[in-house]
Every structure is written in C-alpha cells, then in structure tokens.
Amino acid sequence: MIETSGLRKSYRSGRRGRTTTVDAVAGLDLHVAEGEIFGLLGPNGAGKTTTLRMLATLLPPDGGAATVAGADLLTRPAEVRRSIGYVAQGGGTWDEVTAREELVLQARMHGLAKAEAQARAAAAVDSFDLAEYADRPCRSYSGGQRRRVDIALGVVHRPAVLFLDEPTSGLDPAARARLWAEVRRLRDAGMTVFLTTHYLDEADALCDRIAIVDGGTLVAEGTPAELKRSIAGEVVTVGVAEPHLAPKAAEVLTAQECVRSAEVRADGALRLSVDTGESAMPQVMRALAGAGIATATIALHRPTLDDVFLARTGRSLEES
Amino acid sequence: MKSLRDTWLVFQRHLLLMARSPLQIFLGVAQPVVYLALFAPLLKPALASMGAGTMADAYRIYVPGMLVALALGGGLYVGFGLLAELGSGVIERARVTPVSRVALLLGRSLRDVVVLAVQAAVIIVLAIPLGLLVRVPDLLLAYLLLALISLTSSAVSYGLALKVGNPDVLGQLVNNLAQPLMLLSGTLLPLALAPLWLRRVSDWNPFSWAVTGMRELFAGHPGDPAVWRSLALMAAVAVAALLWSARRFARTVR
Ligand SMILES: Nc1ncnc2c1ncn2[C@@H]1O[C@H](COP(=O)(O)OP(=O)(O)O)[C@@H](O)[C@H]1O
Numbered sequence: 001m002i003e004t005s006g007l008r009k010s011y012r013s014g015r016r017g018r019t020t021t022v023d024a025v026a027g028l029d030l031h032v033a034e035g036e037i038f039g040l041l042g043p044n045g046a047g048k049t050t051t052l053r054m055l056a057t058l059l060p061p062d063g064g065a066a067t068v069a070g071a072d073l074l075t076r077p078a079e080v081r082r083s084i085g086y087v088a089q090g091g092g093t094w095d096e097v098t099a100r101e102e103l104v105l106q107a108r109m110h111g112l113a114k115a116e117a118q119a120r121a122a123a124a125v126d127s128f129d130l131a132e133y134a135d136r137p138c139r140s141y142s143g144g145q146r147r148r149v150d151i152a153l154g155v156v157h158r159p160a161v162l163f164l165d166e167p168t169s170g171l172d173p174a175a176r177a178r179l180w181a182e183v184r185r186l187r188d189a190g191m192t193v194f195l196t197t198h199y200l201d202e203a204d205a206l207c208d209r210i211a212i213v214d215g216g217t218l219v220a221e222g223t224p225a226e227l228k229r230s231i232a233g234e235v236v237t238v239g240v241a242e243p244h245l246a247p248k249a250a251e252v253l254t255a256q257e258c259v260r261s262a263e264v265r266a267d268g269a270l271r272l273s274v275d276t277g278e279s280a281m282p283q284v285m286r287a288l289a290g291a292g293i294a295t296a297t298i299a300l301h302r303p304t305l306d307d308v309f310l311a312r313t314g315r316s317l318e319e320s
Numbered sequence: 321m322k323s324l325r326d327t328w329l330v331f332q333r334h335l336l337l338m339a340r341s342p343l344q345i346f347l348g349v350a351q352p353v354v355y356l357a358l359f360a361p362l363l364k365p366a367l368a369s370m371g372a373g374t375m376a377d378a379y380r381i382y383v384p385g386m387l388v389a390l391a392l393g394g395g396l397y398v399g400f401g402l403l404a405e406l407g408s409g410v411i412e413r414a415r416v417t418p419v420s421r422v423a424l425l426l427g428r429s430l431r432d433v434v435v436l437a438v439q440a441a442v443i444i445v446l447a448i449p450l451g452l453l454v455r456v457p458d459l460l461l462a463y464l465l466l467a468l469i470s471l472t473s474s475a476v477s478y479g480l481a482l483k484v485g486n487p488d489v490l491g492q493l494v495n496n497l498a499q500p501l502m503l504l505s506g507t508l509l510p511l512a513l514a515p516l517w518l519r520r521v522s523d524w525n526p527f528s529w530a531v532t533g534m535r536e537l538f539a540g541h542p543g544d545p546a547v548w549r550s551l552a553l554m555a556a557v558a559v560a561a562l563l564w565s566a567r568r569f570a571r572t573v574r
C-alpha cells in the first residue's frame with residue numbers, strides 16, 4: 001500500500017551565511033501492506049513526523065521515490081490526496097465550532113455534497129461515539145475527546161490509508177486504550193494505518209508491523225515478535241546493593257562464560273545478555289558473591305523492543 | 321466552478337466563526353468611533369480649507385476618509401489570524417484535502433469584506449445624527465470601493481503573513497506599511513494642508529485616490545471623474561494583490 005525507496009529530506013536553517021543542515025530523513029525504504037497497522041517507532045527527532053508529512057503530500061521530499069495507494073507521490077500528489085487521511089500530532093480544530101460542524105466541513109472539503117457530508121458526519125459521530133459532545137464547541141473537549149474528533153476528521157471521507165502522528169501522546173491510559181481500540185477497528189474495516197510513536201508498548205501492542213528509525217535511517221523492520229526474536233537469548237537485570245560497585249560488577253560478569261555482554265544502565269542497574277536465563281542466574285549470583293558484591297534484585301525477561309533498539313544503536317530508546 | 325464552490329465553503333466557515341465571536345468586530349470599530357467623537361470637532365477649523373463651513377460639512381469630509389482608513393488598516397492586520405490558524409493545524413487539515421488553494425484565500429478575504437461592511441455601517445449610522453448625509457446609490461458605490469480596498473489590504477496581509485511566517489515580524493511590517501499609506505492618503509488629515517511635494521508623493525498612493533473618490537460620493541457627486549477613477553484604480557490594485565497572495569497560498573499551502 002505504501003512503498004518508499006531512498007526517501008530523503010534535509011532541513012536547512014541559515015543564520016547569516018552560516019547554514020546548518022539537518023538530515024531529518026536520510027534514505028528510508030519502507031513497505032507497508034494493505035490493511036495493516038504499521039508503526040514508525042523512534043526517539044524524538046528520529047524523523048518520524050518528517051516521513052509522515054512527506055507521505056501525506058505536505059512536504060516535498062528532497063530525493064527518493066514513494067508510492068501511496070498505487071499513486072506516485074512525486075508526480076501525482078493529487079491522486080495520493082484522494083486516498084489518504086492525515087491527523088497531525090496536535091490535531092487541528094477551531095475552538096468556536098462543534099465537532100459535527102467540523103466533520104461536515106471536512107467532508108465537504110473532500111468534495112462531498114452537503115447532504116452526503118451531513119450523513120457522513122452523523123455516521124462518524126455514531127461510530128466514534130462522539131454524540132455526547134459533538135454539538136458542543138471543540139474548546140470544551142478533554143484531550144481524549146479531542147483526539148477522537150481528530151481521528152474522525154481524518155477518516156470522514158473513508159480513505160484507504162490513514163496517517164496518524166503520535167496519536168496517543170499526552171493521553172491518559174484509559175483514553176489511550178480507547179484510541180487503540182478505534183485504530184484496530186479501522187484496520188479491521190480494511191483501512192491501512194500508518195502511525196508514528198515513541199512509545200514501546202504502543203508499537204508492541206498496537207502495531208502489526210513496525211519500522212524502528214533513528215537519526216533518519218531505518219534500524220530494523222518487522223513484526224514486533226520477529227524483531228524481539230532477532231535478539232538471540234534473554235536478558236537478566238541485576239540491581240547491586242551498592243550502586244557505585246556496578247561498573248566493577250559488570251567487569252566481573254563479562255568474564256563469566258554464560259554472560260554474553262553486560263552494561264550499566266542509566267538507572268544504575270546491570271543489563272546482561274545471556275543465552276538461557278534460568279541457568280545463568282545462579283552463576284551470576286555466585287560470581288558476584290565471590291567478588292564481594294551484594295545483589296539487591298535480579299530479574300529475567302524476554303527481550304523487548306527496547307532491547308532491539310539497544311542492540312542496534314547502543315542506546316536505550318526509553319532513555320534517549 | 322470548483323474554486324467558487326470551495327470559496328463559498330471557506331467563506332461560510334469564517335462567517336460562522338465571526339458570528340460566534342462578534343466582539344472582535346465591535347472592538348475593531350471602537351477606535352474609529354472615538355475618532356468620530358473627538359477628532360472631527362478638533363479638525364473642523366482645518367477642514368474649513370476644504371469647504372467645511374459647518375460641523376455637518378466636516379463630517380462629510382471626515383467620515384469617508386475614516387472609512388478608507390478602516391478598510392486599509394483593519395485589513396492589514398488579518399494576517400495574524402492566519403498565522404494563528406497555521407499554528408493550530410486547521411490549515412494543514414485543509415491541505416490534505418483537494419480543496420482549492422485559491423478558495424482558502426478568497427473565502428477568508430470575503431469574510432474580511434463582510435466584517436468591514438458591518439463596521440462601516442456602524443460608523444455611518446452613528447454619523448448620520450451628526451450631519452452625515454448620503455444617497456443610497458452613492459452609498460452602494462462607496463461600499464463597492466470599500467470592498468475593493470478591503471480585498472486589497474487583506475490579501476496583502478495574508479500574503480505577507482505567509483511570507484514572513486512570524487507574528488512579530490509581521491507586526492513590524494504592517495505598522496511600517498500602514499503608517500505612510502494612511503498619512504499619504506489624507507484619510508485622517510486632509511492633504512490640502514500638505515506642502516506641494518507631499519501632495520505629489522501622495523499622487524502615487526492609490527489609497528489617496530480612493531479617499532478623493534469616497535469624499536466625492538459622500539458629497540453627493542457620483543458623476544465626478546474622481547469616482548470612476550478611484551473605482552478603476554482600486555479594482556486593478558485589488559486584482560493584483562489577490563493574484564500575488566494567491567500565488568503565495570499556492571506555493572506555501574501546496
Ligand atoms: N521545520 C524544520 N526546520 C528545521 N529542522 C527541522 C524542522 N522540522 C524538523 N526538523 C529537525 O529534523 C529532525 C527530525 O524531526 P521530526 O521529523 O519532527 O522527528 P520526530 O517526529 O521523529 O520527532 C529533528 O532533528 C528536527 O529538529
């Protein structure tokens with residue numbers, strides 16, 4: 001449904017002759033299948049918004065090629081526009097008008113006649129469960145309500161592809177869960193959803209497939225399960241009772257045969273990459289006791305998407 | 321055809337927004353009303369040189385100039401609203417639709433004309449008891465002239481807003497533009513008092529021509545050549561301003 005190859009965008013900010021160039025997106029190849037929720041996961045500044053805005057025809061790419069819903073992004077942006085919906089990170093409604101009025105306007109801007117637009121707005125109010133507040137000015141909505149209206153506005157013309165930029169950023173857990181359900185419902189109705197997020201759990205739980213990006217380039221692409229499987233082995237985290245001994249503990253543990261690598265995380269805990277956690281844990285405890293380092297906590301977990309990010313970039317996504 | 325329909329769509333939305341917060345219209349007219357009450361009496365001796373023997377005469381000279389100032393000055397500030405809309409994401413929402421880009425400009429500019437028409441009506445109604453007298457056909461021509469001025473100033477303001485993209489810079493720019501245009505059009509102070517060289521400079525200011533045309537209309541001389549000249553000149557200027565601004569819209573709001 002969406003194919004990109006070598007997609008590029010640089011921003012130039014010039015201050016009196018001295019210009020600095022930021023390669024926001026530096027050659028991105030993505031493949032998004034029809035009817036899937038595809039997530040672009042990466043830290044702030046990774047180039048997610050820039051990618052999304054290019055694919056939504058809002059920003060001309062500097063290089064590369066892309067097709068969206070079968071139309072070439074560079075040569076037929078008008079055709080692309082007919083098949084897509086787009087919801088910006090901050091949304092966009094006028095304070096003084098109601099959600100219903102906004103839905104009618106948006107449908108009409110997409111070319112629908114008045115009666116048809118009103119029918120679509122009514123259908124959107126029903127399906128997104130907006131009835132309680134759809135006839136109140138947008139100014140009065142909560143964050144979660146506003147976000148649901150934004151998404152309803154993005155799909156009122158029933159596009160084949162929906163772009164969502166950080167759809168749940170700033171929402172409380174309940175509103176977030178609700179929004180995930182809406183997004184899944186759209187996917188189940190056949191829509192292709194392309195979203196960006198910097199939340200690991202969102203990428204993991206909501207997306208069918210994800211691309212991890214950092215510094216404008218692709219770090220990894222696949223289903224969450226595939227990506228996590230690509231990290232061979234398991235992860236053991238160890239908290240030492242005296243944090244200043246953590247570097248020494250890392251040294252001791254790296255020397256152990258069952259430990260592939262050990263590093264000290266920003267919170268002072270040790271993160272060990274091991275083959276099998278069950279057999280490694282007793283050895284780890286023994287080695288630390290032998291070196292006179294007291295262990296406070298020890299835990300075993302399967303690799304997370306953060307471990308994938310860490311393995312490929314050397315940094316933790318949660319900390320960057 | 322599609323641009324017309326889309327213009328109507330955008331116009332309707334902005335009319336609705338205006339109706340929901342009408343205070344803005346009346347705040348915009350507050351200053352001219354104060355001028356009406358305070359300045360015109362002060363200026364009466366000065367306006368005597370233009371043939372104002374009575375207070376009523378003074379208002380007949382003063383009010384048309386003030387209406388032009390309102391259309392020019394008020395219109396030049398509409399760009400701030402556009403910058404706010406750009407920040408809020410409502411423009412971006414329109415950009416992903418196939419809506420006509422020219423319509424995004426024209427719909428807004430037409431709303432600005434309506435705002436001006438309401439404000440002008442307030443001033444005219446308030447000035448009638450003070451001695452202002454104007455025939456309906458002359459008033460309609462005056463409204464046409466005001467609409468052209470308002471289209472010009474709002475189109476220029478939107479174009480500048482898109483060009484500079486920053487409210488602080490826009491504010492400086494608009495102030496620096498509005499002051500000389502106003503002074504050199506004799507809107508508030510009649511140019512008859514000005515030295516010759518200043519009058520020569522003001523000949524190059526289309527708004528100065530508009531003021532002259534407007535005064536003839538309020539003096540009851542629709543046949544005066546200044547009237548059709550000002551209408552033709554402002555029509556040309558308005559078309560040029562709209563074309564320039566529409567190009568900016570098409571480029572920025574692609
Ligand atoms: N309009 C702009 N001008 C200059 N630099 C920009 C602009 N927009 C984004 N950037 C830079 O491009 C990079 C990618 O930004 P963005 O796509 O917004 O990332 P993300 O959405 O992943 O947080 C960042 O380094 C950001 O500072």
Ligand SMILES: [Mg+2]
Nearest residue numbers: 048049089166
């Ligand atoms: Mg972003």
